[in-house]
Amino acid sequence: MKYTKATNYALHIMAYLVQQQGKDNLSLQPLASHMNISPTYLSKILTQLVKADLIQSAPGMNGGYSLRKSKDEISFYDVIQAIEGSGALFTCEMDESNDCHIERVMRDAEEKMVNHLKEKKIYEIL
Template identity: 85%
Template structure:
């Protein structure tokens, strides 16, 4: 299993926000410079994080981005879901009379992983 580069960046972006909490709204360019991400790509990731209600954006001269949720409540799962979506990692493509046994094993493994990611918060590693 492999997550996209956007998920990697999103987790690091959220860690940066957690570290910076309490400061004024963070602007796009300083975030991009600090994390060495192109501003265009960063903007796309930030848009997804805003849509997931993890961060908020404020327009204007003093605008920028800030955490929407309390930093202690943002789980790894929240961030991953914001970028990757909530679809199953494995779907059986074979037609079987009694259900796909392989899919059952994969689904159980995915449920354990999701549970683990929901328990781990970005704040815990910052």
């Protein structure tokens, strides 16, 4: 299983925002420079994080991005779901009886991973 590069960046961005919590809003250009990401690509990732209500954006001279939720509410799963969506990682294409034993094993493994990622908060790694 492999997550996209956007998810990798989003997790790092959220960790940085958690570290900066309580300070001034972070504007796009300095954040892009710090993360070494193009501003255009970063903007797309930030838009997805805003839509997921993990961060907020404020326009204007002192505008920028900041956390919308408390740092202890933001899990790895929240960030991954904001970027990757919520589709199943595996679906059985071979067994039409809706009783695919392989899919059951894969679903069970995915459920354990999801529960682990929901329990792990971003601030815990800082």
